[in-house]
Amino acid sequence: MTPTDSAAVELTGLSKSFPSRAGAVRAVKGIDLTIRRGEIVAFLGPNGAGKTTTLDLVLGLTSPTSGDVRVLGRSPREAVRAGQVSAVLQTGGLLRDLSVRETVQMIASTYAVHAPVDDVVRRAGLTPIEKRRVSKCSGGEQQRLRFALALLPDPDLLILDEPTAGMDVQSRRAFWDAMKVEADAGRTVLFATHYLEEADAFAGRIVLVADGEIVADGPTDEIRARALGRRVSARVPSERLPDAVAHLRVMAIVHDVAVEQNRLTVESSDSDAVARELLTSWGAHDLEITSGSLESAFIALTRSDTEGAVA
């Protein structure tokens, strides 16, 4: 396979453990993932899921304990050295006494070939503040500066690790608007986030990770539908309630069952099947179906997979 027809990112059986006094921490546990060129992929998961460790492996900042990483058909280091990949990371020192523009100029001077300074300053939305000292820039402005630096080598693949952490809603929107333009120009974008809303708004595909493993992977619409599931609530005759609860709790499509007096509330990925079951087998009446919130659904999806409820 040549570098031009290969995938943007290819992870095969990727694992990473860190030694610790309490035994090895298995941060990434055998991930297989292929990201095609031009995709916008959200790596979505709670704290400690292994997102940063995986992105560090893709960037060649750390080596796998086992498994393999290919980036645009090359090793991560080769791809980074060739300017094909760049990153906006959570950390990454900026010199406080330089202006925004001076920072971009300084980093540009380290590349043999780079995009024009004016151009990347504009694309990152920094033109109005290009003379401002870095020390006077807000956290969101500093992130946009890191984004401008990432654009300098004209990369095919952009890696972003929680790029909008700590930004207010307005800065977050401005950041993603700028990123959208880059994605529309055909760059592959892989970003880590805690926020389901952010993944939903920007990514074409969501890879949901929890505890070092991929628990769901698919087009954003599909993951949203699966994550959202629905809540079915109904009254069940009190003498049948205990058996109905026990039966529902072992159904694979059921994430949670709550009982209040003789009303059952069931969180499920297949509300139709639950409604049918309640009506036909348990004499349910007064049945309602509602959508849960995105956040509660995300928590249910990452948690329920560990319990084996999500296929």
Ligand SMILES: Nc1ncnc2c1ncn2[C@@H]1O[C@H](COP(=O)(O)OP(=O)(O)OP(=O)(O)O)[C@@H](O)[C@H]1O
């Ligand atoms: N250098 C290290 N040494 C020991 N343990 C580590 C190291 N780096 C990460 N870990 C552990 O590996 C696990 C995964 O961490 P990682 O930072 O990849 O998760 P994450 O999904 O990016 O989390 P967050 O959203 O909080 O940044 C965590 O349990 C973390 O404590």
